Amino acid sequence: MKKFGLFLVGVIAFFVLLANIGPLLGLAVSLVVTYYAVKEFIKTDSTGTKILWGFIAFIAVAFSIANVPAVLAVVAAYILYVVYKNWNKEKANNDIIEAGDPFTNFEKQWNSLNK
Template structure:
């Protein structure tokens, strides 16, 4: 049942990610342009160039704000990662019985396993 739930969540997350590929690419491109505009703005000494890079930076930030649905795509990608990570995970339960708590019994089992090889 756990695998079915993981599969269902994974399929839904995949389709959400697929639907948000465009906004993800737009967000990535606008963030790269914004970074480059800020970098060039800080580098230049000319007032005209500062105004030009400032306008380019504001336009790129506007495009970044317009691509806010890409955040859903990022969340879907993270959910897909968690589904992939937890797919074959098993519960680690340690059950100690009276027999296994005796160190000499465990030693005998291990010694027999080593000598029988």
């Protein structure tokens, strides 16, 4: 039942990621343009060029704000990562105590502590 739940959450996260791939790419491009514009703004000495790079940075930030739904795509990608990591994770059962040799139980507990 746990695998079915993980599968269901993974499918939903995949479709949310797929639906928001456009805004995600738009956000990435606008952030790269903003970074480059700010970097050039700081490098230049000319007032006219500073105004130009400031205007370009402002437009790129406006596009970044318009692509806020891309945050959903980032969250969906993280959920897919968590589902992938938990897919084959086995449940740890430390309560099993076998009768017989006491050192066997000690070794199992020691190994579980060292993980």
